[in-house]
Amino acid sequence: MDTDTDPDAAAPAASSGDEPQRPTRRRWGVGWIAATLVLGLVVGATLGLLIPHLRTPADDSVEAGFLRDMSTHHAQAVEMSMIAHANSTNPQIVTLAGDIALTQHQQIGYMQAWLRDWGLSPTSSQPPMAWMPDSAGSVVNNLMPGMATPEQMAELRKATGKDLDIQYLTRMRDHHLGGVHMAQAIIDSSDDEDVVWLAKTMVSGQQSELALINQMLAQLQQA
Amino acid sequence: MSISSPGPERNPSTVKVDKTSGQGKPPAGGAKPAAKAGGGKPGGGKPGAKGKGRKPVTPVKVSGGRSWGPIAVVAAVVLVAVGIIGFGAYAAVQGGKSWEDKAADIKGIVNYRAQKNPQIDSQEHKGGPLTYVTNPPVGGAHNSVWQNCMGDVYTEPIANEHAVHSLEHGAVWVTYKQGLPADQVKALSDKVEGKDYLMLSPVANLDKNVALQAWGYQLKVDSADDSRIDEFIKALRINATKEPGAACSGGNTATGPVTAAPNGTSMNK
Numbered sequence: 292m293d294t295d296t297d298p299d300a301a302a303p304a305a306s307s308g309d310e311p312q313r314p315t316r317r318r319w320g321v322g323w324i325a326a327t328l329v330l331g332l333v334v335g336a337t338l339g340l341l342i343p344h345l346r347t348p349a350d351d352s353v354e355a356g357f358l359r360d361m362s363t364h365h366a367q368a369v370e371m372s373m374i375a376h377a378n379s380t381n382p383q384i385v386t387l388a389g390d391i392a393l394t395q396h397q398q399i400g401y402m403q404a405w406l407r408d409w410g411l412s413p414t415s416s417q418p419p420m421a422w423m424p425d426s427a428g429s430v431v432n433n434l435m436p437g438m439a440t441p442e443q444m445a446e447l448r449k450a451t452g453k454d455l456d457i458q459y460l461t462r463m464r465d466h467h468l469g470g471v472h473m474a475q476a477i478i479d480s481s482d483d484e485d486v487v488w489l490a491k492t493m494v495s496g497q498q499s500e501l502a503l504i505n506q507m508l509a510q511l512q513q514a
Numbered sequence: 515m516s517i518s519s520p521g522p523e524r525n526p527s528t529v530k531v532d533k534t535s536g537q538g539k540p541p542a543g544g545a546k547p548a549a550k551a552g553g554g555k556p557g558g559g560k561p562g563a564k565g566k567g568r569k570p571v572t573p574v575k576v577s578g579g580r581s582w583g584p585i586a587v588v589a590a591v592v593l594v595a596v597g598i599i600g601f602g603a604y605a606a607v608q609g610g611k612s613w614e615d616k617a618a619d620i621k622g623i624v625n626y627r628a629q630k631n632p633q634i635d636s637q638e639h640k641g642g643p644l645t646y647v648t649n650p651p652v653g654g655a656h657n658s659v660w661q662n663c664m665g666d667v668y669t670e671p672i673a674n675e676h677a678v679h680s681l682e683h684g685a686v687w688v689t690y691k692q693g694l695p696a697d698q699v700k701a702l703s704d705k706v707e708g709k710d711y712l713m714l715s716p717v718a719n720l721d722k723n724v725a726l727q728a729w730g731y732q733l734k735v736d737s738a739d740d741s742r743i744d745e746f747i748k749a750l751r752i753n754a755t756k757e758p759g760a761a762c763s764g765g766n767t768a769t770g771p772v773t774a775a776p777n778g779t780s781m782n783k
Contacts, residue, residue, distance in 0.1 A: 326588070334595050337602040366710040370664055370763030400759060403752070412613065413752040414711070416744050433665065433708030441667070441707070448767065 347409040354486045355411050356422025357477040358402040361493075363419070364435050364473065365395040365402075368466050371439065374447055375459040383507060384456045391463065391500070401489055423476045437469020453511060460508045467497040467504070613753040617731060620745050626652050627730035634730065637682060637756060643772055644675050650689050650717055650725055651678050652732050657772055661713060662765035663687070667703045668715035670769035677715070681729040684755025685711045685762055686747050689725045690738070692716040698723070701738040710762050711751050715769070728754035 348354035372392035379385050406413050419435050420426035429436050439447070439462050450458050474490040474497075481487055617623055626634050626648070633647050638655040646654055651674050660679035661672055677687050688702055694716070702724065706714040717725070722734035726743060728750035735742060 323584075330591060330595050334598055337595075337598050341598070341602050363708075363710050366761070366763060367664065369761060373764050396759075396761070403758075412748060414748060416748050419708075433704075435708075438708065444664075445767075 348411075348483060348486075350411050350415070351417075353422045353477060353480050354483050355406065355409070355415070356417060356420075357473065357481070357486065357490070358406050359413065359415055359417075360419050360422070360435060361470070361473060362399045362402050362413070364438065364466075364470055365399050367438055368392075368395045368463070368470070369399075370444070371447060371459060371462055371466070375455065378451065378455055379459070380452065381456050384459060387500075387503070387507075388459065394496070398489065398493070405485060420473075423473065424480070426476075435469060436472055437466040439466070453514075457508065457511050460504050460511070464501060464504050464508070467501050471497050471501075613749050616749040617746075620733060620742050620749065622735070622742065623731060623733045623746065625731055640675075642675075646674055646678070648732065649719065649721075650674065650687070650727050650732075652727050653681060653729050654678060656682065660762075660765040662767045663711060663713040663762035665707050665709040666713045666767065667707050668713065668769050670716065671718055672713075672715045672769050673766075673772045675772045676766050677713075677727075680713065680762065680765065681727060681754070682756045683711075683760040683762060684752045684757070685713060685728075686751045686754070687727040688712065688714045688743075688747075689717045689720060689727065690714075691720040691723050692718050694723055694738075698738040702743075705743065705747065712747065713762075729756055730754065 369392045372388040372395070375384055375388035376392060379388065403413055419430050419433055432440070434440065443462060447455070447458050447462060471494050474493040477490045478487055478494070481490075618625065631647065634653040636653075636655045639658040640655045641657065644655055644657075656678040657673070657675035658679070659676055660683055661676035663680040663683070663685035671692065681687060688706055690699060690702060699716075702714055706712045723736050724738055724740070724743065725732060725734045726746045728746070731746075731750055731754060733742060733746045
């Protein structure tokens with residue numbers, strides 16, 4: 292703190308010209324403290340407003356990308372499972388399809404609700420899988436890994452009997468493999484507790500379903 | 515915000531312009547955008563600026579050099595503060611925009627929800643062919659079966675009665691004038707295919723090349739390359755739903771008009 296700085300000396304109009312150093316210094320001190328307090332208040336208030344936004348993932352975050360893409364990915368699993376649930380005559384298939392449809396539809400609800408909580412749009416104009424490292428080339432016609440083509444979906448809708456069951460299991464196996472791959476990518480790149488928790492349940496749940504699907508496929512193809 | 519005790523105001527401001535030709539500039543530059551964004555929030559920057567001009571040029575003192583340290587610190591603090599305030603204001607303005615606001619920003623969009631037209635607002639299920647007040651429709655009574663909207667690309671016209679039910683579920687329905695050049699149709703189907711809560715179909719008697727529908731909203735444009743198409747989809751897809759959680763799968767996948775059955779559920783699957 293200097294005694295002889297003019298900005299401060301100019302401040303109080305009533306200050307007499309030749310003052311001893313101490314009062315000047317005190318004026319300095321008061322000025323600085325007040326300035327610091329005001330600045331501190333402003334910065335603090337701004338941070339307070341910002342922190343809720345800073346603590347949740349942003350619009351271009353990997354979490355938002357994952358939740359949006361996985362919602363779309365899940366929606367197709369629901370679609371295929373509802374078709375199998377309606378058209379299959381195999382109780383094992385009906386049970387599995389109902390289980391997958393209900394689980395994945397509910398998980399879409401979790402994912403959409405988090406986006407909403409974070410104040411983010413449920414969709415984006417980003418291409419699918421843009422959030423995922425090394426995903427180049429994995430998207431064909433906007434379809435993420437494991438997703439069925441429109442032609443495959445049309446075939447599934449028409450199928451009946453054992454043909455339907457085998458088609459459904461085959462499509463679902465590919466679908467789960469793609470989904471597990473995506474879920475593992477977010478587990479590796481996110482530290483959001485909720486998102487990582489849900490992704491881990493997807494990995495474990497779908498991996499155990501994959502084992503069941505493989506077993507059912509082997510049975511059907513032998514029969 | 516502006517606690518205008520002379521001390522604090524004068525000091526930072528003096529620092530900013532008068533004394534520091536070097537460090538003073540960044541804060542001054544930084545202050546301007548913030549002042550725009552924050553709408554006068556940064557109380558420290560502006561009022562002080564007036565004071566500066568009035569001040570007579572002080573005699574150059576040797577001792578002035580000694581105050582560089584605190585001046586630099588204050589300049590840095592002010593710069594950071596202004597940056598935080600500016601960013602905060604920007605984030606608040608951008609992040610606070612609802613999807614309705616984003617939709618309203620799209621040039622040429624028509625918000626039919628604002629009209630409070632009962633014929634458009636009705637969510638009733640009715641069988642058989644129905645008439646709609648807009649072409650293509652953006653809402654109103656509809657068939658109990660929705661049109662599958664899992665990124666389906668329909669190459670023939672679909673029934674309004676099913677399509678409106680898809681809008682109710684949160685889909686954006688992209689339509690084009692039947693006979694639109696193949697490259698334009700391809701550009702549209704590239705935006706739609708494989709994306710749930712979207713579907714594409716031609717319309718026989720459309721007055722513009724491309725029309726986009728969400729529940730209660732419509733945008734008509736001349737070209738499939740119009741950037742507003744993506745804006746419309748981003749703002750309204752899923753957001754415009756009247757039934758959160760309702761699916762786009764499990765709907766009708768056939769094209770063509772509804773059958774005039776009294777109970778109105780036309781063929782499904």
